[in-house]
Amino acid sequence: MTSTFTVVTPSSHAAERLFDLSLSIDEHLGSMADSGEQAIDGVTSGGTSPLFGRLAERLILVPYLRRLIRQRNRHLLAVLDAAATAQRQKK
Secondary structure (H helix, E strand, C coil): CCCCCCCCCCCCCCHHHHHHHHCCHHHHHHHHHHHCCCCCCCCCCCCCCHHHHHHHHHHHHHHHHHHHHHHHHHHHHHHHHHHHHHHHHHC
C-alpha cells in the first residue's frame, strides 16, 4: 500500500534562494540546534573527486532542479487557474 504526504512551508523568499540554502550543512545544523538533533553522517566519499562533484552539482544538478521547480510551479498554476475558471463558470 502506497501512501504520500505533502508539507507546505509558506515563504516570501524565492524558490532559488531556498534551494541554495537547502544545500548548506551549516543551515541544517543551525535549524536543528534547538531540537537537539545532530548531523552524524553525510556523503563523504565517492567515485569522483570532491572538486568534480561540486562542479557537477553547480553546473548540472542545481540548474536542473531549479528548472524542474519552475516547470512544476507553472503546472500547478495552470491547474489552479483551470479550477478557478471552472468554479467561476459554475456560478
